[in-house]
Amino acid sequence: MAFVNLKNKLIQVKIVYYGPGRSGKTTNLEYIYRKFHQRIKSEMVTVKTHGDRTLFFDFLPFDIGVINGYQIKIQLYTVPGQVKYDATRRLVLRGADGIVFVADAMAVRRKMNIQSLQNLQENLASYKKNLRTTPWVLQYNKMDLRDNGIPMLPIEMLEQDLNQEFRRPYFPASALFGTNVAATLKKIILLTIASIRKELL
């Protein structure tokens, strides 16, 4: 449940970008930071070790201002995608109000996407949550690679593998070039705030 302070009229929302290693979670946050930095007026913190892999997490907090008398603060997190960092992933996932599942649309990553989604379900279950009740959206990333002749998974296949059971909103995207990055973010914020509002009623 989001941090809600009724006295100070503050709602703090935690959104976690989840997905297999190298799927582009950090690239999503970097694009948001680099593109909208002037408007969101925030600093992104990235804790990295061992080359360029996220071993800890990225964190991008920002305010969206006062809506209906409530100050709404958003915190974006990414998790390390590599399988062996499950403990960190579970830790970052704790208290998540909304999730963006970033899948890698390259054909060779099909199995990893499916495994990562299963891992997400297991980790949510450890907090007595599930993908049926948690607000989440999918992003099928790296669509730009199609133009480079790299074998890609068709949207229908990605939908069948990852979204057939849930029918959640999905966005074909290129985080590197910013395609549908903002659309994904806007959608998850809307869904998450709608869900928090429902819980508060």
Place this chain on the structure above:
Amino acid sequence: MAKTPKFDTLDSELVNRLDDLFREDNLPVEAEKPKKSRNPPIAELKKIVLSIDWEITPQALESFLDQVRLLKGVYQADKVVIMFLQILGSLGQYIKSSRSKVHPSTFTLLNSVFARLEKIVSTPNMPEPAKRKLLQAEMAAYQQLREKISQRQAAASATPAPARAVPVEPAASASTAVTAQMLARAITELKEFIRSEMKALRQQMKIGAPR
């Protein structure tokens, strides 16, 4: 459930705000990538603690409280670290609400609590009793500070207003009265806040204590 007009307003307000924030037109992608830190998150907190020690700015205090919140998530499995962070959070809130009227011992305690927290975090093999000993010392110092603040507040409220030899402007007098009221309210809030924090800390000590 049918939507009420109030919620429709909220929805449209939110959509408009998000559209404004994340509108892509004419906004270049900044060339520079975000700052990357190769330090553990505690190092970020250290930078902020040092900057608060240098100058108390609203921005530094906000960053401090944000970082404490973030670290609470990171170290949630470690009860001792969480308690250290709760003390830091309480001190941060107190500094934020009192600013220039902060008790001077607060900064000494802030630095000392952080130094011990840093020691614990950077010594992964530290035995649990040693960690608890450090925590107890800081909790005692926190309690002492709390008493000092209460004494100072009691002294301030007990002292009668001195007779003024020089007449003051009415406007200035009115503004002093408002400030005193505000101060009294702030003191009451602070007392309640510290009381609830101490209660929470004591409860967590009981929960975390070896059986």
